[in-house]
Amino acid sequence: MLKKDNKFELTTTIGRLKDITVDQLKCYEAIYIGDPFCELGRDNLLEDGSSLKKAIKAIKSFGKKVYLNTYVDPRPAMFDSVKHSVETALEFGADAIGVSNLGVLRMVSKSFPKAGIHLSNYVRLFNLRSAIFVSQFNVKRIVPYPELSLSEIDRIKANTSIPMELPVHGKIPLGHTELCILMPEQTKTKKKGCVALCYKGYMLRSGGSAMKAAGRVAFSHKDICMLNYLGMLLNKGYRHFRIESIFESGSYRRQIGEIYRQHIEFLLKNNDKFLRINPEGICNGFYFEKPGMEYV
């Protein structure tokens, strides 16, 4: 049976100031800002303090929460800039810092001890002991490592007090490269600096398989889609859901957000009805190779 907590949070990710519009973001409670993958990316909010401030102000004016992304792999020379972004974001009211690198985790927890930290899937926590270890760093949320199964995530969730944020829709990042994948194409343009090919929908194709090429990340070609499993996730007590949309269009972000919001709200609203109609609760019978009285 669905748990009675009806509050939930739908989040998404935006890398550039120009993608921040009320229409695109109306279905979300919170927005992660900044491209965490590439410091060379054109218009990356993490590289421009002025745009970062504007972005935070704009999102706050929509009544949304703001979480600042930080880089997956900052080199020694980039670290002061990372620290400066965190400082600026917190000063302008960012609600938490998204952390993908253990060095950044150490820096944020030492230099900004009051800042809430959301650990990204790039921190690669595979087990409960790792999750318990990082909980000392003011970690308020964990995005699970992409290769973990739901039962493995359940186990971490059941034994820590840190909420898990589940990516429920969008491309899956499949790693992080040493160099920009699209650099050879960019070089052909003969233009100085990044020309933001990440946003142009380039694909790598091999036979019937594909990957989406974007800077220092190859994403899955298919969107992960957990729409049909939202009831199960809600039932297990998950309340933080992410739509991965950093290199997607505004239309994608808006439409997917609408679908998920409607679906989650429907499930939570009708849960109360089920409770009234079926006071003894509900079950799945024998469909899932479990005892008939259980609800998956």
Place this chain on the structure above:
Amino acid sequence: MIKLLSPAGCEEAVYAAFENGADAVYVAPVEWSRRIAAFGLDDEGMRRCIEYAKAYNKELRVPLNAYLQEEDIDFLLGKIENYVKWGVTGIIAADLGLMREIHRLFPQAKLYASAACGVSNVEKALFFKDMGVCEVVAPYSLTPEEMAIIRKEADIGVEAFIHGHLDFNQCGYCWMSTYFQRKVFEEAKERKYIIGSVNRGGGCYRICRAQWKLVNNKGKTINEDYLKDGKTFYFYYGLDLLGRYVQAGITSLKIMGRSYNVEMVRRITKLYRSLLNRALADPVGFKPEEAEVKEANALESMRFCLWQTKCQELIGKTSLKNRINHA
């Protein structure tokens, strides 16, 4: 003093590496590192190698650098207890839960952060130092000067690759293979062994070595073999960098290749021993000799032939049936 760190995938390779000048050798227990199950030692083999290293005042480091399930950690701690009892120099690890337990339970063993940890800045090195780590592996793309910053500011040992290959994704930051193919290896004795997931210790299908076309948003093919032509990955050896590594204060020079055969381990170790000795004697004026470059290239060709055959075989097991040709 820089230590030359050689790879081994079997007992004979461990002895060959030590006999040809390695200061330290890394060899994994079968089924428990970031390689397929074929490369590694059983407990008895490991005990003999540890005792051999100890007798000759050398180092034996054991990579247990997969990311682990909760119950795997308990099982491995039992293995580590034996290794420590036999006198192992240290453990190479990546999983935070395992690292914490090793430092807590076996403080006498040295703890090394695996290449999979991707330590590319001072703060990250300090994070691992706080966990009890004595040496971290620098990613390929860091310059010797960036490594020197980490070495100095974090006051921690830094290991640099001297011979290996650069992958499409950064070491430890790749789960591309399991996206396309994933299977549980039923014959594994000690663990749930997932083939396709390097991070879980099951080797990978080398998906990135297939032929990938770059296609734009209109469906037009821009390049027929983009990853190859874009030099997204390449074979790497740091012959020219050796002098700079010495000057940067690097503590270990790592040769990649636990899947190399005994003969290759012997030749590679011998070559880099000779190079390193000269670089240590004169780091500023160091330059590899023509014969040394020739030998490095010969080894690379040998390795490439083996590697290409293996890639073809692995990719053939997936749905990506294209040719590979990255010569």
